[in-house]
Amino acid sequence: MSITSESLRAFIKENFLFGREPDFADDDSFLELGIIDSTGVLELVAFLEEQNGFTIADNELVPENLDSVSNILAFVQRKTEHVDVSA
Numbered sequence: 001m002s003i004t005s006e007s008l009r010a011f012i013k014e015n016f017l018f019g020r021e022p023d024f025a026d027d028d029s030f031l032e033l034g035i036i037d038s039t040g041v042l043e044l045v046a047f048l049e050e051q052n053g054f055t056i057a058d059n060e061l062v063p064e065n066l067d068s069v070s071n072i073l074a075f076v077q078r079k080t081e082h083v084d085v086s087a
Helices: 005-015 038-052 069-083
Strands: none
Touching: 005 038, 005 069, 038 069
């Protein structure tokens, strides 16, 4: 199962905004807005791995992959294209 913008926003709302409605655009930086800190990145990574059935390597833990909804969706798409070759 691949993640969607809606499921990602629901996870962020529940785990980082404590039920408040997400008030940011898909391209807004989580770090700049103070939504996700370094510990939160670990929670986010665990969620992404569980939802998508892949492992995120240490060298992939960079803002270009994980610092906005848009970055995450593009990263997941790249990862799942490489994982699901035999299906």
